[in-house]
Structure formats: structure tokens, C-alpha cells
Amino acid sequence: MTLSEEDYIKAIYHLGKGENTTVSTNAVAEQMETKPSSVTDMVKKLSDKGVANYKPYKGVSLTEYGKKIALSLVRKHRLWEVFLVEKLNFSWDEVHEVAEQLEHIKSEKLIDQLDKHLGFPQVDPHGDPIPSKKGEFKKTIKKLLNEVPVGTSGICVGVKDSSPPFLKFLDKNKIALGDTILVHDKEEFDGSFDIKIKESTIHISNQIATNLYLKITE
Amino acid sequence: MTLSEEDYIKAIYHLGKGENTTVSTNAVAEQMETKPSSVTDMVKKLSDKGVANYKPYKGVSLTEYGKKIALSLVRKHRLWEVFLVEKLNFSWDEVHEVAEQLEHIKSEKLIDQLDKHLGFPQVDPHGDPIPSKKGEFKKTIKKLLNEVPVGTSGICVGVKDSSPPFLKFLDKNKIALGDTILVHDKEEFDGSFDIKIKESTIHISNQIATNLYLKITE
DNA sequence: ACAAATATTTAGATTTGTCTAAATATTATT
DNA sequence: AATAATATTTAGACAAATCTAAATATTTGT
Structure with missing residues (x-):
């Protein structure tokens, strides 16, 4: 997945509140701060890749595969947030931007070891749950x-x-x-x-x- | 700087052995695993941006500004390598690929705090020196x-x-x-x-x- | 149910970074 | 110094991701 594709996957996931909800092109465009026409192009591509289900004029939702990718991104994002706050003295409100970058780093070992280094935290500094490697997490x-x-x-x-x-x-x-x-x-x-x-x-x-x-x- | 620009800057820096040496288009192409024509395009752009000095047919070197960027990338790369080995149990030969990704993360605070977290290391796991924030480092x-x-x-x-x-x-x-x-x-x-x-x-x-x-x- | 408002898609252009193939410059050889 | 070999650039094409403007579909209000 490219950086951009990953960002769209996360946007669809969050707009769908973690469920496999169908979300509108306009909603994704607003979330991503881009134009609806760009969203149309991208969701077609995500659909071709088996990551999303897209019906023209009807909106887009993630496939199970897409949801897995989204959960892995959320996991990475939140683990990095914990790292920044616990180990690097970042405060609550400074972590998001940097975590947005770090979540795209590709290395399974990196994330497994980071998780261990942090003592397998269950929630991030905002109190949001961290999905397990398998994508399971507690509701808060x-x-x-x-x-x-x-x-x-x-x-x-x-x-x-x-x-x-x-x-x-x-x-x-x-x-x-x-x-x-x-x-x-x-x-x-x-x-x-x-x-x-x-x-x-x-x-x-x-x-x-x-x-x-x-x-x-x- | 984009990801790709940063990669070219690092390549020119390393081929020039850290000095402001002029390096050939072909050498950069080989280092970057790309074609010479792509290098020509990119070094023109870097030249326009004030990062490199480019004379057609004569090769390319970094400006002082470009060298600063290169040193900052090297600093980030090596600090991350120390982190991976010291904190996340990576071994000597596993760190490079991940550090190549991490070095592009943009956050001054992140690097300052990482440096502190690691106890201001002087060398990376390969024994290579880590430039200071100002770009100074000891030769090895x-x-x-x-x-x-x-x-x-x-x-x-x-x-x-x-x-x-x-x-x-x-x-x-x-x-x-x-x-x-x-x-x-x-x-x-x-x-x-x-x-x-x-x-x-x-x-x-x-x-x-x-x-x-x-x-x-x- | 029909017109108006809104949402979405399509068509075509743009930027970035890349490529191939052809043209041109440099360097090496005799 | 002329030619051959090599290095480099230019021209033109392409893919990814985006945009604007126009076309089309859907929804809403009466």
C-alpha cells in the first residue's frame, strides 16, 4: 500500500466508526481535505485492490482485508503515541502529527518490539484502545x-x-x-x-x- | 524536501564521502538504482532549490545548505539505528532498512528527545559517528x-x-x-x-x- | 411527481518522479 | 587529431495522485 492509499483506508475506517459502514464520497473528501473527484479515483483503485467495496453513487466501505489494514494502522499509530508520551516526554496534544508519519513505517518486527518495549499497553495517551496484532480491542x-x-x-x-x-x-x-x-x-x-x-x-x-x-x- | 529528494541528497553526500566532492550522474544513478536520465532531472531540481551545484556534463555536488540536510538525515538514520539495537533488540544487520524509512520522519522534537532517550550516543551500531544537531562529528x-x-x-x-x-x-x-x-x-x-x-x-x-x-x- | 438543490462522477489537465530511445558531449585509444 | 567508446542530456511517454469544470445522478421540497 502507498502512503496515500493507507490514508484513505484510515479515513474510511474512522468515518465508518470501525464498523464496515458505507461512507459517502463527500465525507471522505472532507476528512482527507481533498476533492470528491480525487476520492472517486482512489476508491476505484482501492476497490480493484480488494481493499474496499465501491458502488458508484452509493458510497464506499472497507472489505475484511481493508479493515485489517486499517486496524494495523490504528495499532501502529497508537503504539507510537504511547512511545512518544512515555519515552520521549511528548505531551498529550503533541503526538498526533508525528504518529501520523510513524504509522506508515513498514516493519512487523519494529511494531512487535515496540509493543514489548512499552509493556504491551492497552490504551493510548488519549484513552483509546490499542488493537492487538490480530486486530482485537476493547471498546471504550x-x-x-x-x-x-x-x-x-x-x-x-x-x-x-x-x-x-x-x-x-x-x-x-x-x-x-x-x-x-x-x-x-x-x-x-x-x-x-x-x-x-x-x-x-x-x-x-x-x-x-x-x-x-x-x-x-x- | 520530498522523500525522493532526500534520498538523492543522501546519495550525493555518501558518494562524495562527506566532503563537497563533485560526483557523476552515473555514480548517483548506480547508488540510487535508477537511470542516469532520472538523475539529471532530479539534480536540476535540487540545483534550482539551492541544495546542489549542478554543471551539465560536469557532475553535481552539495551546497552548504544541501550538506546540512544530508547531515541531518545521517544523524536521524544513525540515531534510529541505535534505538533499534539498544531498545528494540534488533541486531546489527537488521537495522538499515527500517532506519532508511525512519530517517524521513519530520519532527525536530522527536530527534532531540530520541537523542536524549538514548543518552546522546556518539556512534551507531556500525561504529559510524553520529553528527551533532549542528552537523559536527568525529571522524572514524x-x-x-x-x-x-x-x-x-x-x-x-x-x-x-x-x-x-x-x-x-x-x-x-x-x-x-x-x-x-x-x-x-x-x-x-x-x-x-x-x-x-x-x-x-x-x-x-x-x-x-x-x-x-x-x-x-x- | 417534478423542479431545485445537492452529491457524485467523468473528462481532461497538472505535477512529480520515473522510464526509453535518440541525440550530444566527453574521454580514451591509437 | 581522428575515431571509438563511454557518459550525459534531451525529448517524449507514462503512472500516481491530484485538481477544475462540466456532466450526470440522487435527494429534497413543495
């Missing part, structure tokens, strides 16, 4: 911290309230996007929580808990 | 083990005698290409040596010493 969902059962751990992926005071609070308490948070205990009386974050346990009010999104594995 | 030369002064350390890069008995000897004594060897002591009487390899010191005869090539920093 986004929930407010106060909605997850005690004992669950997840990755902090967003805030509901993005006002300066709240963001300042998070900063002061060293809570950042990408951090792994374990919901340790809940106080029924006032709905406050004990959470473990980076080896230390802190106490947060219910109001804080209802404004923090976690990504958790179901 | 290949010498037979018996020709280097006591106290020198270098990387084992080849054998003069490649007969099965000799290779078997190396194997038995756990001496492999890519290993760092310190010449610890020399016995004047019979020209034998004590060498340190991977934390253990062993004794080798003069005959062995005259058949092992080391790459050392001058």
Missing part, C-alpha cells in the same frame, strides 16, 4: 467521573466546564488531560470522591467530579 | 585490532579472514559484529592481547588480533 466509552463505579480507572480526556477557575483548579491539583485516574472511594453524604492520580490520592468535591470526563474500558 | 577509521594502541576502544566491524574455523572461534568467544571492544593490554612477547568485551576480559592470540577490524574514533 467516555463518562463523567461521578458516573463511574468505585474501583474503575480511566484516562482523563476532557472537561465539561472549561472556565478559567476550573482549569486553574485542575492545574493546581496537577490533574491534566491524559492522566490516569483511579476512582478510589465515594462519600455518599456529599458525593465527593477520593481519586488516585500519579501515585497520590486526593479528595475532590462532587462539583469537580461532575465536570471531568474519563475514558474507561467497558 | 577502520583498523585491525593489532594496529591500535593499548587503551583504545572501538566497535568490531568486520573480519579479514572469514573462514568457518575463525567465525566459529568468534562465536564461541561471544565476539560479534557491533560489539564494543576495549584493547586492554598487549603482550610484547607473542603479540597476544587482553581485550574487554561486554564486561568480561578475554585473551586472544596475535593471529586473531590481525584478523579483526575495529572502527575507532581518531
Whole structure:
């Protein structure tokens, strides 16, 4: 597969939300920041190669073979993201662009060994699951911290309230996007929580808990 | 720079042995495994871009700017090779192809952090020097083990005698290409040596010493 | 159901990097 | 120094991936 073909495969995969959903030419064009006519050309080629199913005017979906390629790209992308954050001190929001390049490197041994080097991580720095070599992975969902059962751990992926005071609070308490948070205990009386974050346990009010999104594995 | 342009720059650099030597169209074509006419086209373009000096029928050399790009590619290539060997258990002879791909990844932060992650290595697994960010590096030369002064350390890069008995000897004594060897002591009487390899010191005869090539920093 | 709006495809052009074959320049030989 | 051998360039073609503009199909609104 060429670089460009791989990018189209990933776009179709993501637009189809990981299912073998049919997506429109225009949707792919928008995602790829290209023109619909270019998409038509490319999906014809992908179809000829057995990677996609294309029906003129009806849209395009990935074949099983195409899905496998997409999953392998997602796996590579997310493993590299973990590498960049864990080993090279990249932050949460700096990894995407570089991972977009690294995901195209072709070497099975490289990815197997990288996986091992990183300790076989299950999720990337954004909390998204990393497919196994065979293409299997766990689904994840986004929930407010106060909605997850005690004992669950997840990755902090967003805030509901993005006002300066709240963001300042998070900063002061060293809570950042990408951090792994374990919901340790809940106080029924006032709905406050004990959470473990980076080896230390802190106490947060219910109001804080209802404004923090976690990504958790179901 | 595109992938292809970068490959040509590296080829011109290597054929010119790192100096701003003028190299012939045919030489570049052979190195790149392409046709001379393709080289002509490309060096014209590189010339237009200020990367190379091209005089029809006279050959091509890199400009200072082109040399900078070449050194940055060499730096990236060799750092990735160290990474593959040190962190991902690749062996000496498996790294080249993957590093050829990785060297094209564009991210200054990535390379700076990789350098740091690896402990700022000075040479790659083949004993070749890694240029600094500014493009400076130490020259290295290949010498037979018996020709280097006591106290020198270098990387084992080849054998003069490649007969099965000799290779078997190396194997038995756990001496492999890519290993760092310190010449610890020399016995004047019979020209034998004590060498340190991977934390253990062993004794080798003069005959062995005259058949092992080391790459050392001058 | 029909016209208007939107989506998609086709046709033809463009850029990049490559190739082959022919033309031209350089170098080597006698 | 003239010719033969070799090296290099030019001209023209091709494939991949893209684009614009025009043509065609589908969907939507009344």
C-alpha cells in the first residue's frame, strides 16, 4: 500500500466508526481535505485492490482485508503515541502529527518490539484502545467521573466546564488531560470522591467530579 | 524536501564521502538504482532549490545548505539505528532498512528527545559517528585490532579472514559484529592481547588480533 | 411527481518522479 | 587529431495522485 492509499483506508475506517459502514464520497473528501473527484479515483483503485467495496453513487466501505489494514494502522499509530508520551516526554496534544508519519513505517518486527518495549499497553495517551496484532480491542466509552463505579480507572480526556477557575483548579491539583485516574472511594453524604492520580490520592468535591470526563474500558 | 529528494541528497553526500566532492550522474544513478536520465532531472531540481551545484556534463555536488540536510538525515538514520539495537533488540544487520524509512520522519522534537532517550550516543551500531544537531562529528577509521594502541576502544566491524574455523572461534568467544571492544593490554612477547568485551576480559592470540577490524574514533 | 438543490462522477489537465530511445558531449585509444 | 567508446542530456511517454469544470445522478421540497 502507498502512503496515500493507507490514508484513505484510515479515513474510511474512522468515518465508518470501525464498523464496515458505507461512507459517502463527500465525507471522505472532507476528512482527507481533498476533492470528491480525487476520492472517486482512489476508491476505484482501492476497490480493484480488494481493499474496499465501491458502488458508484452509493458510497464506499472497507472489505475484511481493508479493515485489517486499517486496524494495523490504528495499532501502529497508537503504539507510537504511547512511545512518544512515555519515552520521549511528548505531551498529550503533541503526538498526533508525528504518529501520523510513524504509522506508515513498514516493519512487523519494529511494531512487535515496540509493543514489548512499552509493556504491551492497552490504551493510548488519549484513552483509546490499542488493537492487538490480530486486530482485537476493547471498546471504550467516555463518562463523567461521578458516573463511574468505585474501583474503575480511566484516562482523563476532557472537561465539561472549561472556565478559567476550573482549569486553574485542575492545574493546581496537577490533574491534566491524559492522566490516569483511579476512582478510589465515594462519600455518599456529599458525593465527593477520593481519586488516585500519579501515585497520590486526593479528595475532590462532587462539583469537580461532575465536570471531568474519563475514558474507561467497558 | 520530498522523500525522493532526500534520498538523492543522501546519495550525493555518501558518494562524495562527506566532503563537497563533485560526483557523476552515473555514480548517483548506480547508488540510487535508477537511470542516469532520472538523475539529471532530479539534480536540476535540487540545483534550482539551492541544495546542489549542478554543471551539465560536469557532475553535481552539495551546497552548504544541501550538506546540512544530508547531515541531518545521517544523524536521524544513525540515531534510529541505535534505538533499534539498544531498545528494540534488533541486531546489527537488521537495522538499515527500517532506519532508511525512519530517517524521513519530520519532527525536530522527536530527534532531540530520541537523542536524549538514548543518552546522546556518539556512534551507531556500525561504529559510524553520529553528527551533532549542528552537523559536527568525529571522524572514524577502520583498523585491525593489532594496529591500535593499548587503551583504545572501538566497535568490531568486520573480519579479514572469514573462514568457518575463525567465525566459529568468534562465536564461541561471544565476539560479534557491533560489539564494543576495549584493547586492554598487549603482550610484547607473542603479540597476544587482553581485550574487554561486554564486561568480561578475554585473551586472544596475535593471529586473531590481525584478523579483526575495529572502527575507532581518531 | 417534478423542479431545485445537492452529491457524485467523468473528462481532461497538472505535477512529480520515473522510464526509453535518440541525440550530444566527453574521454580514451591509437 | 581522428575515431571509438563511454557518459550525459534531451525529448517524449507514462503512472500516481491530484485538481477544475462540466456532466450526470440522487435527494429534497413543495
